[in-house]
Structure formats: structure tokens, C-alpha cells
Amino acid sequence: MSLLVVGTVAFDAIETPFGKTDKILGGAATYIGLAASYFTKNINLVSVVGGDFPADNIKMLNKHHVNTDGLQVKTNEKTFFWSGKYHNDMNNRDTITTELNVLETFNPIVPDSYQDCELLMLGNLSPQVQLNVLAQLKTRPKLIVLDTMNFWMEIALPQLMEIISKVDVLTVNDAEARQLSGEYSLVKAAQKILKMGPKYLIIKKGEHGALLFNKEQVFYAPALPLEEVFDPTGAGDSFAGGFIGYLAQTKDISFDNMKRAIIFGSATASFCVEKFGTQNLEGLTQKQVDERVQEFISLVQFDISLV
Amino acid sequence: MSLLVVGTVAFDAIETPFGKTDKILGGAATYIGLAASYFTKNINLVSVVGGDFPADNIKMLNKHHVNTDGLQVKTNEKTFFWSGKYHNDMNNRDTITTELNVLETFNPIVPDSYQDCELLMLGNLSPQVQLNVLAQLKTRPKLIVLDTMNFWMEIALPQLMEIISKVDVLTVNDAEARQLSGEYSLVKAAQKILKMGPKYLIIKKGEHGALLFNKEQVFYAPALPLEEVFDPTGAGDSFAGGFIGYLAQTKDISFDNMKRAIIFGSATASFCVEKFGTQNLEGLTQKQVDERVQEFISLVQFDISLV
Numbered sequence: 285m286s287l288l289v290v291g292t293v294a295f296d297a298i299e300t301p302f303g304k305t306d307k308i309l310g311g312a313a314t315y316i317g318l319a320a321s322y323f324t325k326n327i328n329l330v331s332v333v334g335g336d337f338p339a340d341n342i343k344m345l346n347k348h349h350v351n352t353d354g355l356q357v358k359t360n361e362k363t364f365f366w367s368g369k370y371h372n373d374m375n376n377r378d379t380i381t382t383e384l385n386v387l388e389t390f391n392p393i394v395p396d397s398y399q400d401c402e403l404l405m406l407g408n409l410s411p412q413v414q415l416n417v418l419a420q421l422k423t424r425p426k427l428i429v430l431d432t433m434n435f436w437m438e439i440a441l442p443q444l445m446e447i448i449s450k451v452d453v454l455t456v457n458d459a460e461a462r463q464l465s466g467e468y469s470l471v472k473a474a475q476k477i478l479k480m481g482p483k484y485l486i487i488k489k490g491e492h493g494a495l496l497f498n499k500e501q502v503f504y505a506p507a508l509p510l511e512e513v514f515d516p517t518g519a520g521d522s523f524a525g526g527f528i529g530y531l532a533q534t535k536d537i538s539f540d541n542m543k544r545a546i547i548f549g550s551a552t553a554s555f556c557v558e559k560f561g562t563q564n565l566e567g568l569t570q571k572q573v574d575e576r577v578q579e580f581i582s583l584v585q586f587d588i589s590l591v
Numbered sequence: 592m593s594l595l596v597v598g599t600v601a602f603d604a605i606e607t608p609f610g611k612t613d614k615i616l617g618g619a620a621t622y623i624g625l626a627a628s629y630f631t632k633n634i635n636l637v638s639v640v641g642g643d644f645p646a647d648n649i650k651m652l653n654k655h656h657v658n659t660d661g662l663q664v665k666t667n668e669k670t671f672f673w674s675g676k677y678h679n680d681m682n683n684r685d686t687i688t689t690e691l692n693v694l695e696t697f698n699p700i701v702p703d704s705y706q707d708c709e710l711l712m713l714g715n716l717s718p719q720v721q722l723n724v725l726a727q728l729k730t731r732p733k734l735i736v737l738d739t740m741n742f743w744m745e746i747a748l749p750q751l752m753e754i755i756s757k758v759d760v761l762t763v764n765d766a767e768a769r770q771l772s773g774e775y776s777l778v779k780a781a782q783k784i785l786k787m788g789p790k791y792l793i794i795k796k797g798e799h800g801a802l803l804f805n806k807e808q809v810f811y812a813p814a815l816p817l818e819e820v821f822d823p824t825g826a827g828d829s830f831a832g833g834f835i836g837y838l839a840q841t842k843d844i845s846f847d848n849m850k851r852a853i854i855f856g857s858a859t860a861s862f863c864v865e866k867f868g869t870q871n872l873e874g875l876t877q878k879q880v881d882e883r884v885q886e887f888i889s890l891v892q893f894d895i896s897l898v
Contacts, residue, residue: 495816584811
């Protein structure tokens with residue numbers, strides 16, 4: 285299945301307890317596209333960068349089967365830049381700098397060649413931009429996955445609720461699920477959020493794994509316990525990219541296949557956090573991915589026969 | 592397999608966002624014994640209470656196959672009392688009162704009829720009392736499980752390290768694993784703790800599930816996402832009781848069977864937190880337990896065949 289990815293392509297500067305980076309490649313769509321590339325070769329990107337964005341990065345994305353016809357390059361402007369510093373527990377971070385630059389006036393354009401994409405991944409961006417993309421599609425994709433964050437709940441709730449009502453799968457973290465629903469129990473939060481429109485909800489719990497809900501069922505996938513987490517940046521986006529990439533590869537959007545997709549997404553995310561930025565995701569082999577998935581299977585499998 | 596349980600039998604007064612109780616039955620050994628009673632009928636208790644402890648509570652324990660020959664009743668003293676208040680997130684609590692009473696001078700006596708118990712569960716108590724129990728056993732049990740808490744790491748570390756070096760399975764929560772090892776990564780923490788003596792380590796992560804480690808393997812069992820958590824008191828002890836009760840029932844102390852035991856322990860703990868105190872654990876049916884275990888299986892099962 286062909287995949288359309290919308291999201292930021294950016295520069296990040298990251299500090300963690302293990303070190304710090306200068307401006308490196310980042311952005312939700314970058315992580316999503318790289319992660320998905322281990323499962324599907326038909327990835328179409330809609331995003332925007334400035335004249336300061338290196339051609340080598342675009343080439344690297346193309347090498348990973350990411351079509352960049354929908355990547356606008358605004359030569360006289362600068363690429364979106366974010367810098368942040370993670371706390372010692374790696375679960376919390378402070379934003380140091382956010383320079384919107386090209387994002388400030390971003391008007392996404394979906395190229396004609398991208399029409400009829402069967403899967404749409406709306407990475408974290410302003411809900412209005414996400415709505416603009418959806419409005420340009422002549423045929424509704426078979427599955428629309430939306431990622432968002434607390435920031436948009438605070439400054440653009442009406443538009444966020446509108447885009448949420450139009451998608452099939454929403455992905456948020458546990459704090460965001462609580463904020464969006466006003467419920468502390470994630471079970472109750474999920475019930476409320478599923479009434480807002482989506483048929484499926486994925487709650488990302490970082491090192492504690494991820495939950496998949498529909499109205500009748502729930503699935504809980506753990507995260508792999510890792511010796512070292514070097515840099516959590518992009519973990520959620522790598523998870524989403526692995527998830528939707530696996531759906532694209534297997535051409536199956538059932539709940540049962542989404543469970544598998546969550547395991548593949550979690551495996552991809554576990555690679556992401558082991559090195560700074562996109563470093564690990566740029567050079568994985570199929571064998572590494574398969575071995576990591578096998579580790580997940582061993583991690584959770586047990587065999588109980590009830591009489 | 593016969594089971595010996597050592598731990599507190601107490602009164603608790605609990606306040607949660609959902610309500611508060613007067614003095615009700617509590618204590619680590621109470622929860623462990625009740626939880627284990629759904630899996631095995633040969634449970635032997637070593638503990639102490641005061642003259643204020645109702646005979647009805649002892650009868651209730653006996654009805655749950657808990658032999659109380661090793662329960663000392665000090666008629667002129669008072670039962671251990673703890674009261675606490677949970678925060679809104681239910682993951683943290685403040686202790687309001689701790690009245691040690693009979694615990695202050697507790698000298699455990701293992702009755703002759705308890706000798707040759709095959710499984711020993713040392714519930715949370717002073718490490719010196721745990722050592723005293725172990726010293727009284729003429730034959731080392733086939734499996735010794737130890738629970739402890741951060742308090743003993745702070746005030747009795749040498750004795751704690753001694754008892755840890757003598758047991759097979761240690762259970763602690765994630766914060767305690769980090770405190771005991773000085774490592775933030777739970778994988779590194781487990782490696783260090785397994786060098787202190789135990790062959791197995793269980794890290795309890797509350798609503799995020801539990802991890803089982805030995806030197807070569809790791810298993811991650813989720814917790815069931817619940818609509819309401821009324822009262823987390825006793826969750827860890829119910830988990831331990833279900834875990835060791837299942838081992839007693841199945842007479843199998845292999846890593847693979849411990850994985851199953853963790854699922855049964857998690858199921859038992861999930862009942863515990865749905866009502867105040869021991870209320871739910873006093874009246875479960877086998878059918879309820881089996882259905883809950885089936886929910887756990889559905890919650891985590893997926894089917895991936897790698898080519």
C-alpha cells in the first residue's frame with residue numbers, strides 16, 4: 285500500500301545525560317519516513333525546509349524510498365529548528381529553542397502524483413495544516429493515522445477536535461490522553477477519545493510500552509528494556525513509522541494486524557533511542573529488525589492453558 | 592508444594608481519592624496468604640498480632656487454608672497499625688501513622704509442623720526477622736522469595752544484603768531496584784542485583800506491569816488497564832501471593848513457569864486494587880480468576896511469524 289507522510293523535517297540540537305549534538309537532522313516526518321522504509325518502498329513526503337537544508341539529507345531520504353516531490357524548499361528561509369535538554373530520567377525534557385522559520389507560513393501542497401495514497405500518516409503539526417492536507421485528497425485514504433501533542437490541545441483545540449473526528453487512528457502519549465479526555469484512568473480516557481471519532485487509539489507510554497484500543501478490545505505491548513537510552517528524540521515518530529510501514533507492507537488494516545504493527549513499531553523505536561538523532565535509523569539491516577522483533581516475542585511470550 | 596509465609600498481619604486505615612476506611616484488616620502476610628489461597632491449600636503463616644485482633648479475622652484466614660499455628664497473639668499488646676493517604680495519581684502515598692506495637696519486639700517462631708515447607712515467602716519485614724526465620728529452618732526450602740522495601744535499604748542495609756544473598760527470588764519495585772543498585776536503567780540494575788545473590792529478580796512497576804530477570808533472560812508482563820483503581824494497598828503482596836501460590840500449585844520453579852506465575856500474580860493483584868483492603872480477595876471464585884487470566888492472555892497475545 286502506498287503511504288503519504290506529512291510532518292516536519294527539521295534541525296534538532298539535543299542534550300542528554302550522555303552528550304550533546306550540534307544541529308542535526310530531525311523532524312517528525314524524517315523519523316516516520318526512515319522507520320517506515322524498513323517495511324515499504326512507496327513513501328511520499330509532504331513537508332517544508334529552508335535553503336539551509338543540505339541536499340545530502342534529501343538524497344539520504346530518497347535512498348530510503350522517501351519520495352520528496354512534496355518537500356517544499358524555500359531557498360530564502362530557514363529550516364524549522366528545535367533544541368531541547370533531557371532530564372536525567374530521560375522521560376522529561378525542557379525545550380530550549382523553537383525557531384518555527386519555514387513552518388510559520390507552511391501551506392502544504394499535495395503533488396498530483398501522491399493522490400490515491402492508501403495510507404496517510406499525519407505527523408505532529410498544526411491541526412490546520414493537517415486539515416489542509418486532508419482537504420486536498422480527492423480520495424479518502426483507506427486508513428488515516430494522526431499524531432498530535434499537548435501544545436495543540438492548548439492553542440488550537442477546535443481545529444484539533446475537527447481533525448481528530450476525521451481520522452481512523454489517533455496516537456498520543458499517556459499524559460496527552462489524560463489531558464484530551466479529562467480522565468486519569470487510561471481505560472476511561474480511551475472510551476472518551478474513541479467517541480471523538482477515531483476507531484482506534486494508541487496510547488504511547490515510552491519505556492512502559494504502548495496500548496491499542498478500539499471500542500471492544502485492548503492490546504498492551506511492552507517496550508524492550510534497554511541497557512542504555514541515549515536519546516529519546518524521535519521515539520514516538522519511529523514507532524508511528526514502523527507501525528504504518530508494517531501496515532503498508534502487509535496490506536492489512538485489521539485490529540489483529542495492528543497488534544503486530546505495534547510490535548514492529550516498538551522494535552523500530554527501540555533502535556531509534558540507542559543513538560543520537562536519526563543515526564541508528566539511517567543504517568539498519570532487515571536482519572537487525574527481525575532479530576529485534578524476535579526479542580520482543582521472547583520478552584512477552586508465555587504459554588498458559590486454562591482447564 | 593507446601594508454602595510458608597512470613598510477614599505482617601495488621602490494621603490499615605486508608606484514604607484514596609475514592610473514599611476512606613477506618614481500621615481494616617491489612618498486612619503483607621494477609622494479602623500474600625489470601626492471594627495464594629486461590630492456587631494452593633497448604634499455606635502456613637508466621638506472624639504476630641495483638642489482643643485487639645478479632646478472632647473472626649483469624650477464622651477467615653483459616654477458611655482460606657491459611658494455617659495460623661505460627662501466628663503469635665500477644666494479648667496485652669496491640670496489632671501493628673499503618674495509615675496512609677494516596678495522591679490523586681494513586682502511584683504515590685503519604686504515610687500518616689505507623690504504630691509498630693507488637694512488631695517492635697517480634698521474635699518469629701517457626702512451629703515444628705511448618706518444618707520442611709518447600710516454598711518460603713518472606714514478605715516485607717525487618718531483614719533481621721527474615722534472617723531469624725531462615726535460621727530456624729532445618730531444611731532449606733526449594734525456593735525462597737524475598738520482598739522488601741526502600742525503608743530497609745536506608746536503615747538496615749547490612750542485614751538486608753545478607754538476607755538478599757540467601758534467597759532465590761527478590762521482588763522490589765522500580766524505584767527500589769534503582770536505589771539498591773545505583774543504576775537508572777532497569778536492565779543494568781537487574782544485572783547488579785543478580786550479582787548480590789538471587790537467581791531471579793522481579794521488578795514491580797505497578798500499573799506498568801512487572802519484569803522478571805535471570806542472568807540470561809527477561810520477561811515483561813503488563814498490568815491489566817483498569818477502569819477504576821480504588822485502593823492500591825496490598826497490590827504488590829497480592830502479586831507475590833498469586834505468584835508463589837501458582838508455583839506451589841504447579842510444583843514447577845523453572846523460569847518458564849515463573850512467567851506463568853507472574854501472569855497469575857498480576858491477575859490476583861488486579862482484583863485487589865478494585866476494592867478497599869482485602870475485600871475483593873476474600874471472596875473470589877475460581878471462575879473469576881480464570882476469566883481474569885484469560886483477559887491477560889488476550890491483552891498481550893499476538894501472532895508474528897518471521898520469514
